[in-house]
Amino acid sequence: xxxxxxxxxxxxxxxxxxxxxxxxxxxxxxxxxxxxxxxxxxxxxxxxxxxxxxxxxxxxxxxxxxxxxxxxxxxxxxxxxxxxxx
Numbered sequence: 001x002x003x004x005x006x007x008x009x010x011x012x013x014x015x016x017x018x019x020x021x022x023x024x025x026x027x028x029x030x031x032x033x034x035x036x037x038x039x040x041x042x043x044x045x046x047x048x049x050x051x052x053x054x055x056x057x058x059x060x061x062x063x064x065x066x067x068x069x070x071x072x073x074x075x076x077x078x079x080x081x082x083x084x085x086x
Contacts, residue, residue, distance in 0.1 A: 005085035
């Protein structure tokens with residue numbers, strides 16, 4: 001499993017997907033870098049170098065942003081989930 005931890009933000013706060021601070025839980029908080037192209041979103045843990053690729057059409061950024069605001073755990077792919085960081 002690849003668990004993404006995101007920092008909480010309020011609904012009133014303006015931010016975008018690229019502004020999110022993301023961390024790899026299984027790597028004990030390694031920062032996750034995002035790279036994007038027209039088809040894919042790549043998530044790369046800068047500590048352990050694990051890379052996950054998501055199809056842009058599946059709209060994973062929406063799931064991540066919803067978790068940032070409401071704190072609910074979501075599965076965004078068969079082996080990737082997102083949780084709010086304590």
